[in-house]
Amino acid sequence: MADTFGPAMAQGGCRAEREGAAREPGEPREPIRVLVVDDHELFRRGLEIVLEQEEDICVVGEAGDGAEAVEKAADLLPDIVLMDVRMPRRGGIEACTSIKEVAPSARIIMLTISDEEADLYEAIKAGATGYLLKEISTDEVTAAIRAVADGQSQISPSMAAKLLTEFKALVQRTDERRLVPAPRLTDRELEVLKLVAMGKNNRDIAKDLFISENTVKNHVRNILEKLQLHSRMEAVVYAMREKILDLGSG
Structure with a gap:
């Protein structure tokens, strides 16, 4: 099971980084570096597999809670942090502020089952630039990552x-x-x-x-x-x- 769900970590870097050397002048920019944060390991691994199929997205690490996310963000300096709202030890909203301190250029997208307005407002106040519900498709997740990396904000239509x-x-x-x-x-x-x-x-x-x-x-x-x-x-x-x-x- 580990070999199935963890290909990127096992091969020493994500697909986008491994294939980056083959890029020709004028090809798309450097891959978007993503840190995946969720307390469910199966969900993290599944999301990692999906994202690794995208040539312009690179999963550089993962974390199981907000506290670990802050540590990983400081070490990896990702472009995007894709993070759940409610997790043990330290929740995603609480971690937002700390992540912005240790990795100021990182943009944070909350990916959650919580459709509570209070969570949306608090996430925005804490510095998140995206709030997506887990009911969205994988294509919508990758599109949101690209949009936020380009400086846009993304909110699931029902939350908007x-x-x-x-x-x-x-x-x-x-x-x-x-x-x-x-x-x-x-x-x-x-x-x-x-x-x-x-x-x-x-x-x-x-x-x-x-x-x-x-x-x-x-x-x-x-x-x-x-x-x-x-x-x-x-x-x-x-x-x-x-x-x-x-x-x-x-």
């Missing part, structure tokens, strides 16, 4: 819907019925931010607004700079808290 529902409820509890957009953002930037809040990626936003993906990326970068924030999800949370988006209508 819960996020919007909660923010709508917050809006309805206020006395103000009309929310005034922040004057520091242009109308187009507000449009982009609203679509980000709906869980859409750059490609979908570009299609909706009939603009290029590069233009979308520029708008997102400008939004983050103006609001002095570090991630797309921070911008969404900020926008809702400061009432610069009216999601209570339409």
Whole structure:
């Protein structure tokens, strides 16, 4: 069983790294280095096998809980940490902050069965840039890894819907019925931010607004700079808290 579920570790590095020397000039970038963190060994091994089939993704290590994840992140400096929320010794959300301290460039994706809004909010606050439910397909996992490595945030659609529902409820509890957009953002930037809040990626936003993906990326970068924030999800949370988006209508 060990030989079946642990091919990458047994052969001295992942497939992407072993085959990296064969890359020609102009070929895709260096493989995305992933640390897999989950307290179920069978799940870790299965996920490792799936990811190792991707030429641009490299599983550099694994951990069984948040405490071990922090140690491994400090040693391996992965690009992506794919981590469960609830684990023994130290949970994933608690580990987020420490991982960001020891591996500042690492981006964290929570991959969990927890569909609790509280876990989603706490994960975002702790620095996670993705929140995916384990019900998604393996193709969606690999797509999310690539998207987050490119600087995007990824949230499972059902969780994004819960996020919007909660923010709508917050809006309805206020006395103000009309929310005034922040004057520091242009109308187009507000449009982009609203679509980000709906869980859409750059490609979908570009299609909706009939603009290029590069233009979308520029708008997102400008939004983050103006609001002095570090991630797309921070911008969404900020926008809702400061009432610069009216999601209570339409």
